[in-house]
Amino acid sequence: MNIGAASKASGVSAKMIRYYESIGLLAKAARRENSYRDFDERDIHDLRFIKRARTLGFSVEEITRLLGLWRDAQRPSREVKQITGAHIADLETRIAEMQGMVAALKHLSAHCHGDDRPACPILQDLGGPEISSASPQDKRKRAAGLREAAL
Amino acid sequence: MNIGAASKASGVSAKMIRYYESIGLLAKAARRENSYRDFDERDIHDLRFIKRARTLGFSVEEITRLLGLWRDAQRPSREVKQITGAHIADLETRIAEMQGMVAALKHLSAHCHGDDRPACPILQDLGGPEISSASPQDKRKRAAGLREAAL
DNA sequence: AGTGAGGCTTCCCACGGTGGTAAGGTCAAT
DNA sequence: ATTGACCTTACCACCGTGGGAAGCCTCACT
Structure with missing residues (x-):
């Protein structure tokens, strides 16, 4: 199976397949004589998983x-659940942060005429003196995850 | 005002102040004889705004x-409101996507024992055959915005 | 007057993921 | 034998942020 076929079969771009291989997420694919990568069912599975x-x-x-x-048939499901739980918590934190932003923005926007007049509470707020930000954005380490996937 | 003082006054790291200047977001700061940057009140305002x-x-x-x-006293508030509205919509899209993820993950997690037994519906789902993903992730251009700010 | 600490300066590197693109090899079909 | 569609590697870009090196500058203290 060529990389193109693997890409179609998995929905992962050829570019990303090579990248995942390069960082060790995906096992190094076998090579044909042409030096073309040769993917088997196992690789396709992993790509779909990813x-x-x-x-x-x-x-x-x-x-x-x-x-x-996944590869360890003996693994305790505990670990999987733990990882998932941490990820859920991470997502929820980010959701809450963004919801805070949306709330603040909607509030400001509601008081902005949005016409030809220059008066605008949004800019007033942004430019104004110390403002009590919703939450001081904790900067805990957090995987880039979705953010880029969504680009 | 040195860059350190400006940083403290604005809450923006010295590193980012230089970066913002380099990309033209912030006006080039005046320099002293020592070649140190010299920030005035206007700069501080802009930094706080940012x-x-x-x-x-x-x-x-x-x-x-x-x-x-902001700098254009004559600006129509319409534009500001428009930018803000687009940003709100963007945030809301991302929130919805993440909420979809959370829902899917919670569902899977609820059915995972999370003990020493290896059986785990989470991995089953990830590794399973074609799954009907919540939403096929539209990849419209979207500013990096929050994603990195939250790091 | 010298010394050390702590500014400041520029410059490059890394991250996470993803896309682009150029320069070259290969394959299959016309 | 040529074309066009594929593959290969290798590099660059994005966004926003932090880290660090190497070299000045300044100030306070001895």
Whole structure:
């Protein structure tokens, strides 16, 4: 199976397949005499796994662990659940942050005429003196995950 | 005002102040004889403006426009409201996507024992055959905005 | 007057993921 | 034998942020 075929079969772009291989997320594909990569069913499975996990917002780092667990038939489901739980919490934190932004923005926007007049509470707020930001944005380490996947 | 003082006064790291200057978001700061940057009140205002706007998830590109509007006393508030509205819509799309992920993950997690047994519906789902993903992730251009701000 | 600490300066590197593109090899079919 | 569709590697870009090196500058203290 060529990389193009693997790409179609998995929904992962050829570009990303090579990338995943390069960072060790995906096992190094076999090579034909032409030096073309040759993917088997196992690779396709892994690619689909990765694709699906990315769709669910897991970071590549998390997927590495999940794939490792997948391959270990003996793994305790505890670990999988733990990773998933942490990811859910992460997503929820980010959702809450964004909801805070939306609320603040909607509030400002509601008081902005949005016509030819220059008066605008949105800019007033942005430019104004110390403003009590909704939450001071904790900067805990957080996988890039979805953010880029959504680009 | 040195860059350190400006950083403290605005809450923007010295690193980012230089970066914002380099990309033209912030006007080039005056220099002293030592070649040290010298910030005035106007710069501090702009930095606070940027800081606040980043907190609200605006991308640097959007902030460039907003700052331009701020400086134009004659600007029609329409434009500001329009930018803000687009940003709100963007945020809401991303929130919805993440909420979809959370829902799917919670569903899977609920059916995973999370103990020593290896059986795990989460991995089953990830590794399983074609799954009907919540939404096929539209990839419309979207400013990086929050994603990185939240790191 | 010298020394050390802590500014400041520029410059490059890394991250996460993804896309682009150029320069070359290969294949299959006309 | 040529064309066009594929493959290969290798590099660059994005966004926003942090890290660090190497070299000045300044100030306070000895």
